[in-house]
């Protein structure tokens with residue numbers, strides 16, 4: 001990557017969280033949320049990206065995070081002027097972050113470098129680790145980490161520095177890395193902080209019922225490779241779920257305060273989540289412009305028909321991090337299987353998705369020209385492509401120039417949850433970072449992307465009475481599901497149901 005500095009003068013205004021007013025209209029006493037479902041991005045309150053990002057201050061996870069493996073953790077990072085940081089990573093034995101296993105205390109230095117040339121809208125940074133320490137919260141956690149270290153030769157030397165499990169002392173901190181002592185056991189653990197090498201800070205205003213809007217600041221850090229063996233080498237090009245400023249976070253956020261008050265000896269124990277049975281029927285939408293590694297910007301809208309287990313989805317692709325300059329749109333449809341409980345990720349559901357039909361709409365000149373010059377048999381057959389006109393590519397088994405192959409099968413991991421505002425969220429499996437597709441059971445994801453938001457549960461099935469709503473899904477005062485969505489933080493997501501393999 002060329003090392004030229006780009007001038008940092010501008011403040012980008014992006015589109016993010018919707019305003020409540022634009023999300024729906026009342027017709028004949030019923031709420032209609034269609035406009036939001038069809039057009040996820042227009043009508044949103046502005047999101048501002050701070051360039052260069054200002055990192056000073058404390059930042060926390062907004063809930064229990066899942067990394068590939070799976071690993072369950074919460075994060076609490078504090079940045080100090082001019083370049084120092086102290087990061088806590090709290091690891092858990094359970095997917096709700098209620099049983100602390102061990103905590104890492106990470107200290108080091110971070111320097112912002114330049115605007116990323118790969119991920120538009122992000123800033124690249126260099127970091128150095130000064131110290132990494134670990135505190136075990138149970139004997140079992142110590143044993144597990146020692147076993148993991150024991151798997152490699154370098155790790156065995158490190159494992160010997162830990163006490164035997166029977167000599168576990170609650171509260172003792174063991175050093176995994178010390179720059180001064182030139183000791184480093186992080187490699188043997190597969191640990192890295194490469195997430196700090198890609199940074200983005202965003203702000204938006206969260207509308208408040210009967211109060212002034214609330215400032216929300218989000219810190220996006222680089223994504224974690226889905227293959228553990230690759231983690232140490234991978235330089236992120238996408239993001240994880242954002243941390244939020246401990247001072248300016250979306251409300252309510254029960255986890256934020258708990259995490260901000262914790263340290264390596266007092267790991268946060270999160271409140272039990274409101275898990276929802278997996279009821280996919282309805283329409284689900286990206287709450288913002290999504291970024292995925294290898295850098296696609298897109299928004300998604302899915303409709304699931306529960307009674308015949310069919311689905312359809314729109315993938316709107318863009319060339320910019322604000323999702324304002326469309327490049328092409330893909331419509332895809334197919335079926336999915338009845339779910340079975342996941343053996344690997346507690347509380348999740350395994351599903352298999354089929355993509356059997358696809359349509360493509362070029363939305364800019366470049367894509368239109370690219371499709372016009374491609375071999376007709378590779379995408380859509382004979383006939384002209386024109387800007388803004390949709391064509392069916394099912395008969396040509398997809399569209400090779402766009403990496404769409406049909407029919408296609410994906411092994412999926414789904415979970416539904418309710419956020420503190422009562423909003424239904426759908427978590428879909430994280431895509432393999434290498435750009436491949438989870439087309440075998442072995443490649444089924446073990447972690448999630450940031451969630452989609454339920455925007456139209458009523459659409460699920462008009463021919464039958466609607467299923468009873470889960471108890472806790474009581475509407476807040478004066479809002480349907482989408483109204484509550486208005487107060488969701490702006491999330492950058494990665495592609496879900498990605499049957500695209502970029503060429």
Ligand SMILES: *[C@@H]1O[C@H](CO)[C@@H](O)[C@H](O)[C@H]1NC(C)=O
Pocket residue numbers: 143146147150156159
């Ligand atoms: C690590 O390996 C050594 C021998 O290779 C063994 O004695 C020790 O018990 C192992 N430790 C753990 C925690 O598995």
Ligand SMILES: *[C@@H]1O[C@H](CO)[C@@H](O)[C@H](O)[C@H]1NC(C)=O
Pocket residue numbers: 305308310460461
């Ligand atoms: C499933 O049902 C929905 C309506 O509920 C319908 O629009 C859709 O075409 C059906 N899909 C299939 C594949 O039968």
